[in-house]
Amino acid sequence: MVSGFHFRGDGAGRHRVPPVMCGNCGTDRYLIIRSVTDMPAQPPEVVLVSYTCSRCGTFDEHPAQAVDLNQVLARPEQAADVLILGSNYMHCRQPMEQAGSELRKLSVPVSTEEGAKDALGVYLSTRVLRCDCGFQMELPE
Ligand SMILES: [Zn+2]
Ligand SMILES: [Zn+2]
Structure with a gap:
């Protein structure tokens, strides 16, 4: 049933x-x-x-x-x-283990109109995480 x-x-x-x-x-x-x-x-x-x-x-x-x-x-x-x-x-x-910190420089075009001759440097601090298998990733802090 x-x-x-x-x-x-x-x-x-x-x-x-x-x-x-x-x-x-x-x-x-x-x-x-x-x-x-x-x-x-x-x-x-x-x-x-x-x-x-x-x-x-x-x-x-x-x-x-x-x-x-x-x-x-x-x-x-x-x-x-x-x-x-x-x-x-x-x-x-x-x-994942924290493997350290990195400072990344990103280039950001200021304007797409006036010819992108000026690029603004942006520094981004990131946290690096690593796995035993070798995989790693970065996270913004
Ligand atoms: Zn892994
Ligand atoms: Zn489904």
Whole structure:
């Protein structure tokens, strides 16, 4: 009599948070994880996750089990993405190390009308984060 009601097999004793999946497509296969944030009021295994489904474009954000999230992140197509976990930037599912600061000079054309002969030098201080795999990124400070 209860057949046909699909339930995620191992969900019985868990906290009542929605699974990390596209409610429209009914799968986590196409998800692009946008951010992961600590939820201080929740147990540590519950995080606030936001994601987009690359198949149908649905955006969702809700508390989720870190276990569910890790299942999605374990997919090979997620490996290149940078995650924000609280104040940490994650790559290869580990926090990235701060590798130093850089001063970047950006050349900004003052005007596109009067011939761009004057370029304004803008210095931008950035924070360099590096992952064990060699990936690094720069963030404005
Ligand atoms: Zn979808
Ligand atoms: Zn990495």
